[in-house]
Amino acid sequence: MGFYTLSYLCILVFLLAAGYRTYxxxxxxxxxxxxxxxxxxxxxxxxxxxxxYMEDLNWWEKKHGSSLWNELKYMVPEILFIRGLWxxxxxxxxxxxxxxxxxxxxxxxxxxLVLNALIVLCGEDVFSAGGAIRxxxxxxxxxxxxxxxxLGVIGSVGTxxxxxxxxxxxxxxxxxxxxxILFILLFFLFAFLTCLFVDPTLExxxxxxxxxxxxxxxxxxxxxxxxFCGGAAIVLASVLVAYVPLTHMSHMFMKYFLYxxxxxxxxxxxxxxxxxxxxxxxxxxxxxxxxxHVEADGRKSWLDIASSASKEIK
Amino acid sequence: MKKTLKxxxxxxxxxxxxxxxxxxxxxxxxPYEDFNQTTVPPLKPEKVxxxxxxxxxxxxxxxxxxxxxxxxxxxxxxxxxxxxxxxEKENNWTFLQPLLLSxxxxxxxxxxxxxxxxxEMSGKKDIYRPMFRAEVLxxxxxxxxxxxxxxxxxxTGDIDLNWTTIARxxxxxxxxxxxxxxxxxxxxxxxxxxxxxxxxxxxxxxxxIAPKELHEKGTVQHLRVGSSTGMNPLAAKDSVDFIQxxxxxxxxxxxxxxxxxxxxxxLLLHNAGEIISWxxxxxxxxxxFQAAGLSWTLSSEAAGYDAVNYGLWYDxxxxxxxxxxxxxxxxxxxxxKIVMGECGHAHKALTVTSDRLLxxxxxxxxxxxxxxxxxxxxxxxxxxxxxxxxFPVTLHDPCNYVRLMGIVEPQRRILRKIAPGFREMTPxxxxxxxxxxxxxxxxxxxxxxxxxxxxxxxxxxxxxxLNAFQGEPQETPKYVCAPCSNCKGAIRDLISYYHAEERSRxxxxxxxxxxxxxxxNMKKSIIQFGEEPSWKS
Numbered sequence: 001m002g003f004y005t006l007s008y009l010c011i012l013v014f015l016l017a018a019g020y021r022t023y024x025x026x027x028x029x030x031x032x033x034x035x036x037x038x039x040x041x042x043x044x045x046x047x048x049x050x051x052x053y054m055e056d057l058n059w060w061e062k063k064h065g066s067s068l069w070n071e072l073k074y075m076v077p078e079i080l081f082i083r084g085l086w087x088x089x090x091x092x093x094x095x096x097x098x099x100x101x102x103x104x105x106x107x108x109x110x111x112x113l114v115l116n117a118l119i120v121l122c123g124e125d126v127f128s129a130g131g132a133i134r135x136x137x138x139x140x141x142x143x144x145x146x147x148x149x150x151l152g153v154i155g156s157v158g159t160x161x162x163x164x165x166x167x168x169x170x171x172x173x174x175x176x177x178x179x180x181i182l183f184i185l186l187f188f189l190f191a192f193l194t195c196l197f198v199d200p201t202l203e204x205x206x207x208x209x210x211x212x213x214x215x216x217x218x219x220x221x222x223x224x225x226x227x228f229c230g231g232a233a234i235v236l237a238s239v240l241v242a243y244v245p246l247t248h249m250s251h252m253f254m255k256y257f258l259y260x261x262x263x264x265x266x267x268x269x270x271x272x273x274x275x276x277x278x279x280x281x282x283x284x285x286x287x288x289x290x291x292x293h294v295e296a297d298g299r300k301s302w303l304d305i306a307s308s309a310s311k312e313i314k
Numbered sequence: 315m316k317k318t319l320k321x322x323x324x325x326x327x328x329x330x331x332x333x334x335x336x337x338x339x340x341x342x343x344x345p346y347e348d349f350n351q352t353t354v355p356p357l358k359p360e361k362v363x364x365x366x367x368x369x370x371x372x373x374x375x376x377x378x379x380x381x382x383x384x385x386x387x388x389x390x391x392x393x394x395x396x397x398x399x400x401x402e403k404e405n406n407w408t409f410l411q412p413l414l415l416s417x418x419x420x421x422x423x424x425x426x427x428x429x430x431x432x433x434e435m436s437g438k439k440d441i442y443r444p445m446f447r448a449e450v451l452x453x454x455x456x457x458x459x460x461x462x463x464x465x466x467x468x469x470t471g472d473i474d475l476n477w478t479t480i481a482r483x484x485x486x487x488x489x490x491x492x493x494x495x496x497x498x499x500x501x502x503x504x505x506x507x508x509x510x511x512x513x514x515x516x517x518x519x520x521x522x523i524a525p526k527e528l529h530e531k532g533t534v535q536h537l538r539v540g541s542s543t544g545m546n547p548l549a550a551k552d553s554v555d556f557i558q559x560x561x562x563x564x565x566x567x568x569x570x571x572x573x574x575x576x577x578x579x580x581l582l583l584h585n586a587g588e589i590i591s592w593x594x595x596x597x598x599x600x601x602x603f604q605a606a607g608l609s610w611t612l613s614s615e616a617a618g619y620d621a622v623n624y625g626l627w628y629d630x631x632x633x634x635x636x637x638x639x640x641x642x643x644x645x646x647x648x649x650x651k652i653v654m655g656e657c658g659h660a661h662k663a664l665t666v667t668s669d670r671l672l673x674x675x676x677x678x679x680x681x682x683x684x685x686x687x688x689x690x691x692x693x694x695x696x697x698x699x700x701x702x703x704x705f706p707v708t709l710h711d712p713c714n715y716v717r718l719m720g721i722v723e724p725q726r727r728i729l730r731k732i733a734p735g736f737r738e739m740t741p742x743x744x745x746x747x748x749x750x751x752x753x754x755x756x757x758x759x760x761x762x763x764x765x766x767x768x769x770x771x772x773x774x775x776x777x778x779x780l781n782a783f784q785g786e787p788q789e790t791p792k793y794v795c796a797p798c799s800n801c802k803g804a805i806r807d808l809i810s811y812y813h814a815e816e817r818s819r820x821x822x823x824x825x826x827x828x829x830x831x832x833x834x835n836m837k838k839s840i841i842q843f844g845e846e847p848s849w850k851s
Contacts, residue, residue, distance in 0.1 A: 025411065028410055028411040028414070029403050029411070030407075031408055031409055031410060031411045031670065032408045032409060032630075032667050032669075032670045033669050034412055034505070034508060035666070036494055036498055036505075037716075037717055037718070037719070037744045038720075038744055039720065042720070046720070049723050049744075050743055050744035051721070051722040052721070053720075054682065054685070054719060054720060054721060055684075055685060055720065055722070055724055056685070057681070057686070058651070058679070059681070059685075060679045084500070084501035085423070085425065085501045087499075088425045088501070089423065089424075089428070092424075092425070167318060168424045171320045171440070172320070172321065172449055172471075174469060174471035175468070175469045175470075176469050176470050176471075177422065179469075248419050248421065250418075250419070251421065251502045254415065254418075254419055257411075257415055258415045258416075258419065261412075262411065262412045262415060262503065262505065263497070263503050263505070268669060269669045269672070269673075269677060270677075271677055275670065276674075279673055282408075283673070285407055286404055287399075289396070289399060289405060289519040289520055289631065290392065290395065290396070290519075290520050291519050291520055291521060291522040293522065293529075293534070294519055302407075305631060306631070306634035306635055306638050308635075309538075309635065312534055312538075
């Protein structure tokens with residue numbers, strides 16, 4: 001039960017930390033526009049050259065078109081295959097892609113394990129042993145698990161070596177940067193060894209995830225915690241889940257805000273709209289910058305300051 | 315062997331942390347090889363004995379050296395006070411979210427470095443990496459502002475904080491042109507250009523430290539006198555009246571430039587630098603707008619005839635004051651829209667960045683002149699004879715309205731129609747390289763900074779221009795179309811510094827000059843290669 005308790009705790013930390021990060025982003029004040037083009041949700045004719053709706057005559061009289069399809073065409077390869085790095089930094093991509101894709105496959109494998117556990121809990125006949133769907137699901141679990149672990153081990157070893165060997169990366173890396181990669185490498189390594197020597201068809205993993213959903217129930221005689229490597233893999237995976245949102249590795253999901261709330265945030269401010277209301281709130285804030293020309297005294301708002309001339313100007 | 319520098323070296327005692335040796339800069343092709351051993355000339359000791367010069371070979375700000383240890387400590391304390399304010403919504407709602415996101419998620423992959431023309435052209439000097447200054451700020455923040463930072467710094471990246479670190483960081487924030495090419499290549503979306511912008515703000519808004527050209531002679535003079543050039547409204551009107559007369563002399567076309575027409579459709583905002591340095595640009599706009607029958611006006615109110623907003627580069631407060639002034643002038647003139655002339659940063663400042671600042675009646679529609687001009691050129695209202703532009707033309711993309719605003723194609727469609735010798739630079743459009751004069755560099759020339767700009771930050775653009783005209787005979791005049799005042803200033807200085815007019819017959823100018831030059835009913839050419847216009851003789 002100790003493993004389950006740890007996993008529950010770590011999932012809770014993940015949810016709290018990721019929730020806090022997301023909440024903080026959602027409640028930050030609307031900022032000045034700072035987009036950079038190409039903005040990938042632009043319409044196809046504009047996106048072809050990186051243009052914006054502001055290329056249209058009297059653009060404010062027209063409906064601002066955008067394309068979710070164009071955005072997805074960019075974001076899906078970017079998230080899955082790290083296309084940006086492929087294009088701009090190919091040698092780093094060679095180690096970074098397997099590293100990240102290995103992690104994605106781990107998430108996918110976990111999703112399939114959860115699905116498997118839910119099916120078992122539902123006791124549906126169509127998923128009975130020997131059936132096509134059951135065979136497919138088992139196959140997918142084994143495939144994503146194995147491929148993910150192999151890629152993850154290769155990627156994390158490669159990433160660690162690259163960071164240690166390349167002065168461009170080494171000179172800017174701290175202890176934590178190495179620790180993070182080492183941590184992930186150890187998880188991949190122990191999980192890989194567990195599969196290799198003890199649990200090649202991931203039956204133990206299925207059993208553990210079933211236990212997670214049932215408060216310790218078991219599907220098979222073997223449980224991963226029975227082997228040292230299996231136990232280590234559970235501990236490392238659980239702690240990793242809790243650790244990621246506490247570090248810069250949260251870029252895994254915070255990238256959404258980096259792109260949508262800054263890089264691609266091209267929403268125009270229309271009179272009487274929600275953006276204008278948010279700006280008016282911001283303009284009521286009272287800055288305390290100390291340089292003389294600002295003339296902030298703690299009582300003047302941004303609106304007062306922006307619409308007045310400082311003494312040095314008069 | 316290349317000397318490597320780490321962020322922690324910023325606090326290390328040294329008279330010059332980074333020096334460019336002869337031959338280290340990226341090489342130039344013939345006939346410019348004689349510049350390949352050129353370096354930035356040393357600062358004159360008698361001129362810099364009282365200012366901070368310990369970063370590299372040049373000085374952009376000229377921060378006075380503190381007189382005592384106590385003063386140094388006070389400055390460090392004020393820096394930390396400003397740093398805290400950058401992360402408070404009351405003080406920095408303007409950029410808090412972008413700053414937090416970029417500070418917290420950098421993976422230190424260095425992908426941004428190869429995108430930076432300053433880093434590349436400098437011979438890959440570490441301090442010019444986009445993430446170098448960001449990492450310095452990040453370490454200072456983590457160690458000296460975050461709770462428990464002095465303990466965790468050993469794990470997350472250490473740095474010592476002293477006056478030297480701060481003075482160098484202030485200078486280093488003026489070795490980046492804010493072109494934000496680095497931001498476009500970051501796989502995560504981190505924007506080191508934004509962090510650089512925030513460093514400049516911290517120094518200006520908290521400590522009153524900024525280059526004179528941007529603050530005293532820039533935004534302060536702009537708001538006080540009416541223009542960062544020092545031109546008051548009367549001088550501006552006189553100059554434009556003179557341009558009006560000269561345009562008839564030059565082109566044979568009589569033009570009348572309207573002032574303060576209440577209720578006009580368009581308020582045209584020029585960078586006042588055009589009035590002084592490139593009056594033909596102001597005249598060409600007037601010819602096109604008049605010939606197309608537009609209802610338009612200039613404003614003679616202080617700041618209304620100068621579209622610049624240097625606050626965009628270093629200070630949100632000054633930025634806001636200038637933007638509000640511009641919008642208020644348009645509001646009182648009751649115009650239907652503001653059209654931004656050929657000035658890149660003015661485009662971005664008033665059209666995009668201040669979009670989240672101007673509310674109610676101040677939120678007047680703003681449009682790029684590229685769009686207005688495209689409508690005129692394509693409408694058939696004017697007749698063109700493209701053969702008049704029978705020389706090679708290439709287009710420089712001003713970062714501020716191309717990469718940072720998405721105005722990419724209108725100017726190209728115009729050029730394809732009126733300039734048969736048009737060819738692109740490589741790369742171009744949103745992937746363009748900065749002229750090297752961005753973020754105020756074009757107007758900054760203290761000490762030897764102008765030489766540093768010509769040798770380092772503008773070097774990539776010079777290479778691009780040379781490549782665009784590769785294969786053209788040396789004696790053929792070549793036109794670099796740079797529809798932005800600051801870019802034109804930087805390119806003018808490049809051409810002069812490298813003697814490119816003599817060696818390659820390189821000339822530069824705006825887009826409207828090319829349009830007027832191609833107009834069928836102009837009796838004389840407005841573009842006259844190698845001939846000084848009457849107002850310069």
